[in-house]
Amino acid sequence: MSANTQTPAITAGDILALKGKQPIVSLTAYTTPMAQMMDAHCDFVLVGDSVGMVLHGLPSTLGVTMEMMILHGQAVARGLSRAMLVIDMPFGSYEEGPEQAFRNAARLMRETGAAAVKLEGGVEMASTIRFLVARGIPVMGHVGLTPQSINTLGGYKVQGRAEGGAQVLDGARAVAEAGAFAVVLEKVPQVLADEITAAVPIPTIGIGASAGCDGQVLVVDDMLGLFTAFKPKFVKRYGDLGVQAEAAIAEYAAEVRARLFPAAEHVFADQAPSKTSPKD
Template structure:
């Protein structure tokens, strides 16, 4: 007998059909509890390679490995029931050749159950996107600021200002032609993001782009205030959970040192209490 799959999630075709409609809600997630929290509200949940910075303390995304993405993808999958899961392909897992990209993308899909993978790059990576989509691997593209390329981009700078806009437009056209079903626009001027959104037939998902994009994505740890090392200009903090946690931990430590915790209600007696009648 074949297993019955209970999850009903958007497909890449469903996301593509949302072009120009109600904006897509997207967030990252890296753990089962956070996946459970975001699942009710999100159309797409991205297991981003930002996990390296926000959970593993790495200075950039460059040190993230395939094994890390598989592990976090599996954790997130356990917490989702209605959102589409996309997993980032980490640095070094797809740049060598389309064949390398296929092997690693196939592994991500097989081992995590994700619906699609995300690759960074435009014109230069279009042949790889074409190779994957021709072999039944849906691809979300990512252009503008591509964090895996910070060493060649000169840091986390806005991309596409002035004459550089032509490069970003060419990247957008290239990923569409290659078969991507959506594209993340990161840290590009709002007017350029609006131009791309109007120009291409696939949904644009903004992060530091424009409210006119077909959807928005943020790193969940940024918007919850869990990651406090720095806050990107484009991130809005909807909560201050990091500070709340620090305050709670301080209160716990104070009570332990003062022997106020555990109190009577937190400890056990020598005999079991009588059952209530």
């Protein structure tokens, strides 16, 4: 059953129309409360397969399942009424071919209420993107560092340096020509990101790319500073909530051990006081 079938105020066509006009704002979300906080500020909210690493402690995104994406997609959908919901297709759900990709993309959209899916890959994914778009599924592309391919890329390395730039550019062009409405550029050199942004007719969404991209996306837990030991170079921390959370947990633990919490105002009396005066 779909978690949210309400048509979003912002659609794939609206995102496409922002190309070269207004910077596009996006963050990842995995829960309803976080989605509610983003709704008024983001043009689209991405349920990323990064959920596997951020919330489930997986070493990479490769272990993320369709069921995980659906669960978190439904949660995020409940928190959105304005921003467009985009959901990642997890590893193994689309690479086999266009028909497999369609079945799984349709399921993700049907069961979450998402307005679009995102999948990784450039030239090799063009035929799949074309197949999906022709059948009514808006697709966001993703080139450069594609985390689902870390075993072939040799880790989380910058992509597109030197002669590798042509391959990333070709991938972005192929994604655009296949009908994607936008493309994520992850961890590519600034000059290359600017070149791609100028070369393709669809919005580029940067993450570790360039301020010249048509939009930006970050993992919300990164930008809020919820991780205290890990900070990618391309992340600006707009808060240090991880430090604050650890301090709050430590204070709570100390008060419990000292029997300072719960205090009188946090517990209930045996009997509520009477609202009427006793009779003489």
